[in-house]
Amino acid sequence: MTKVCPYCGKKYYEVKNIPLWIPESIRENMRFQPKCNCLKIIEEEKLKERERRKEREIINKKIKRYRDISLIDTKFLRSRFENDRYGDKYLKFAKRYAKRVVEDNNFNRGIVFIGDSGTGKTFTSSCIANYLMDNGKTVLVINFGLYLNRVKREWAEAENDILNFVKLCDLLVIDDFGGERNTEFAIEKAFLLIDTRYRSEKPMIVTTNLSLYQLERKFTNRIRSRLEEMCYTIKIDTKDRRKDIANENFYKFIA
Ligand SMILES: Nc1ncnc2c1ncn2[C@@H]1O[C@H](COP(=O)(O)OP(=O)(O)OP(=O)(O)O)[C@@H](O)[C@H]1O
Ligand SMILES: [Mg+2]
Structure with a gap:
């Protein structure tokens, strides 16, 4: 099974040496990681938007x-x-x-x-x-x-x-x-x-x-x-x- 980035379509790479002591369910989530930084950028954007919304709320209240x-x-x-x-x-x-x-x-x-x-x-x-x-x-x-x-x-x-x-x-x-x-x-x-x-x-x-x-x-x-x-x-x-x-x-x- 291969995973691709939903935003740019780039294939994820497979992490091979995940320590065995990590529970299977978590290992499953760690196995495929993105090569691109789309997710990071989107997370940052969401954070900025949240901050902008908070600022707007403060201004509106004022x-x-x-x-x-x-x-x-x-x-x-x-x-x-x-x-x-x-x-x-x-x-x-x-x-x-x-x-x-x-x-x-x-x-x-x-x-x-x-x-x-x-x-x-x-x-x-x-x-x-x-x-x-x-x-x-x-x-x-x-x-x-x-x-x-x-x-x-x-x-x-x-x-x-x-x-x-x-x-x-x-x-x-x-x-x-x-x-x-x-x-x-x-x-x-x-x-x-x-x-x-x-x-x-x-x-x-x-x-x-x-x-x-x-x-x-x-x-x-x-x-x-x-x-x-x-x-x-x-x-x-x-x-x-x-x-x-x-x-x-x-x-x-x-x-
Ligand atoms: N440019 C404009 N477009 C539309 N309506 C206007 C405009 N200028 C004034 N009016 C209207 O004309 C009326 C008189 O204007 P306004 O109340 O601003 O006068 P004023 O100079 O403040 O008078 P006062 O010294 O008696 O207080 C108001 O009903 C206002 O809404
Ligand atoms: Mg007036």
């Missing part, structure tokens, strides 16, 4: 943890580059930016998206965030107003843990910065958030209706100066897209 504490809604989850309806220069820039963050672990520039209501700031930053999460990056998304409410109530004791996530995530998104009432509490929490991220030297996206000057007036120059050092400032000057959507819905309604 992503899930960040998603769980992120202030994410269904609209956020639908905001993806493939759902873009306008193809404007901001979305093109955002796509290039997202790719760069995924490919270059040392890339740490952020973005401040400034613009009027409805210009697509949240949509654009959500597209970036979703793209990063699809590519194994951890993203923490914070709506600043909601964050303040939560820190005041249910997160009061967990604030340090949240700030730890702020420090460690691959991308931090702060949506609607400066949209809330101006209080000592808001100013203090805003500084803590921005400064924590600033010290981590990792990228951050901020969306706001305010200009840098207005942000400075609202939150102090210490915040403005950190944002300017860390981020590109992009002024979005598209039309109010909510009006488009409202018109479309109206036409659908009367059609």
